[in-house]
Amino acid sequence: MKIEDLIAQIHQKKSFLCVGLDTDLDKIPKHLLKEDDPIFAFNKAIIDATHAYCVAYKPNIAFYEAYGLQGWRSLERTMEYLNANHPEIFTIADAKRGDIGNTSTRYAKAFFETMDFDSITIAPYMGKDSVEPFLEFEDRHTILLALTSNQGAFDFQTKKVDGQELYKEVLSVSKMYKGSERLMYVVGATKATYLEDIRKIVPENFLLVPGVGAQGGSLQEVCKYGITKDVGLLVNSSRGILYASNELDFAEIAAKKAKEIQQEMEIELAKLK
Amino acid sequence: MKIEDLIAQIHQKKSFLCVGLDTDLDKIPKHLLKEDDPIFAFNKAIIDATHAYCVAYKPNIAFYEAYGLQGWRSLERTMEYLNANHPEIFTIADAKRGDIGNTSTRYAKAFFETMDFDSITIAPYMGKDSVEPFLEFEDRHTILLALTSNQGAFDFQTKKVDGQELYKEVLSVSKMYKGSERLMYVVGATKATYLEDIRKIVPENFLLVPGVGAQGGSLQEVCKYGITKDVGLLVNSSRGILYASNELDFAEIAAKKAKEIQQEMEIELAKLK
Structure with missing residues (x-):
């Protein structure tokens, strides 16, 4: 997808x-467990109910991988469904991959070609030649971990290297990498005020912001410090939407939660004009 | 497996x-491509030919993931074959995963439980709560990326934080993490002399050393600086063994190459006594 x-x-x-x-099979409504493919059945219902209120879906690959072949099958079916019915929606493989050159190319092919994702999350630790193979794919996007929302972010990410924090x-x-316009x-x-500093370094790149909702961030704060003239933000919510109800009405309640966030976002977008 | x-x-x-x-389907002998599962057929032949000369196998997960469901099926079959026929051999999922707590737990289950690997490679960027979920599994081992052998290692890993290099x-x-005895x-x-410094920080932990052979490292150098009284080293070779021949004799030649390395290792091990 083009930006x-x-x-x-x-x-x-x-x-x-x-x-x-x-x-998560332990959290989805019990009545879905009798379906042939409960994971896909749940995803399809969530997509059908929420697609009008969101611009991106982000399968967390670990959740599928944990179920082995069955999980990968559910992921493939979810992507086929999304790309067939909602090709305008941006898809993110939250995979946090990264390896040396020819291996990174394999991961890129797995997600960009075999599964037709628009983007993938990547860990930066192995540097340039682990990231650039992903950047070679036209109209595909590589979402590099910079500052994560977990406590462990303070172990390394916020420590100073060459006078500035590692993130x-x-x-x-990474701005100097070949193809960095696709980053x-x-x-x-949870650290929205850091966005002010981040925007000094990457004034235009899109930022994927997890941690609004269940992880406790504030949408207003994120926008205050992070929004650009072309928006430049994707704000993620997972559990707060997916598991707002685990009764028969789960999809309806998910839609309601997604719409609530969309309406807050509409207010923030109006401020851009 | 216990250490x-x-x-x-x-x-x-x-x-x-x-x-x-x-x-890699592009590199294995052509006659295997007519098998039902060429990847497994190749792996089985390599394992049958080399298991007497090695103590560990390390599937590079990207290579399987790139082939979608078929690739995962080949990986599962490979692991079933290894665990059924050579349970004494240490298995490494070269996956370079890492995510926040509950997601890391999913990855740990995928590899330690669903696929029954003895160990997995993990990227350290997200810190403590991304690594510790892997360390909770008894008799399973977590192999943290410290200093990788690619050029991109110089982007971040060798830069100084708090007065010492990031790696x-x-x-x-990571030595302070709960369960660090499983690290x-x-x-x-390619940077064997760095091993001297590394051993000052982690005198006993096993080190997984890629890059001997095709990537150009020297076994003698690695042993000089890295070996411990309990050996503490696993030295990897991939392409130099797998693709030494892509004719009918590929497994025989792979065994020959593996045996050559084993014999060099025998000399190094004799020096320990």
């Missing part, structure tokens, strides 16, 4: 919501 | 060779 098409979709839907598909070094260094960054919303 | 059993196997086989199963910080900080580390052999 312009993502931006157009944001303005059309008045939303920059990403729904995280962290689909800022990741931003600065986005993961920035945890 | 004592790995050490015992090393002394019994006089080898600390790990064979990397980077199985040393990763070693120092091993990836250290690229």
